[in-house]
Amino acid sequence: MLLKGMLKVLPWIIICALGIYIYISSRPIFNIGGEDDKIEVTNHVIIEKIELLGKLELCKFYxxxxxxxxxxxxxYDKDSKVVLIISGEAVGCIDLRKIDSSSVQITEKQVIVTLPPAEICSFKVDHQSSKIYDIETGFFEDDKKVIDKAYQLAETEIQKSATKMGIEKQTRLNAEIILKPFLSGLTDKEIVLK
Structure with a gap:
């Protein structure tokens, strides 16, 4: 009889236990990353170095x-090979810090400014737009090292290619286009850039 009474109550005990389990599991015991959390961040930023910039960027090659x-x-080992599709950029500029009083000559009708030579002030691989197309490495070679070396060589090639494609010449032309009207607005004399 006691057993029959237990069998009648057992389904209710199981249902109640299951309900309590579902209730407890649906509510987080520890509120990790919840909306009620307070986040406190303390930063102590110090200036490590201040650098004087004077490079006027005039041209960018993609x-x-x-x-x-x-x-x-x-x-005893297999050759390693990686094929990359590289996106990169090179920036042509003129370093205005190299202009001093001897670089500017003023005559009755002209202001003659001797600009420093155009140069590549930065070049880099855009890693987000670049893709690894194929990679095969030897048994004793690490994939990451092969890829890193390929990216380093690609970055150097970006600099060489920008020079071959005439980034310095384009930078000089852009200097004329940008600086002449700017300097003409400062004086009523003809501006000559060398």
């Missing part, structure tokens, strides 16, 4: 390159 970097291995 480039794409397909790079195949191959490492020839000894007979």
């Amino acid at each position: 480039m794409k390159d397909i790079v195949e970097h191959k490492v020839i291995k000894p007979w």
Whole structure:
């Protein structure tokens, strides 16, 4: 009889236990990352270095390159090869810090400014737009090292290619286009840039 009474109550005990379990599991016991959390951040930023900038960026080349970097291995290991589709950029500029009083000559009709030579002030690979197309590495070679080396060589190639494509010449032309009207607004004399 006691057993029959227990069997009648057992389903109700199971249902109640299941209900309590569902209720407890649906409510977080520890509010981790919840809306009620208070976040406190303390920063102590110090200036490490202040650098004088005087480079006037006048030209930017955006480039794409397909790079195949191959490492020839000894007979006991397989050659490593990576093919990358590289996106990069090079920036042409003129360093205005190199202009001093001897760089400016003023005559009755003209202001003659001798500009410093155009240069590539920065070049880099855009890693977000670049893609690894294919990679094969040897048994003793780390994929990451092969890819890093290929990216380093690609970055150097961006600088060389920008020079070959005439970034310095384009920078000089852009200097004329930008600086002549600016300097003409400061004086009524003819501006000559050298």
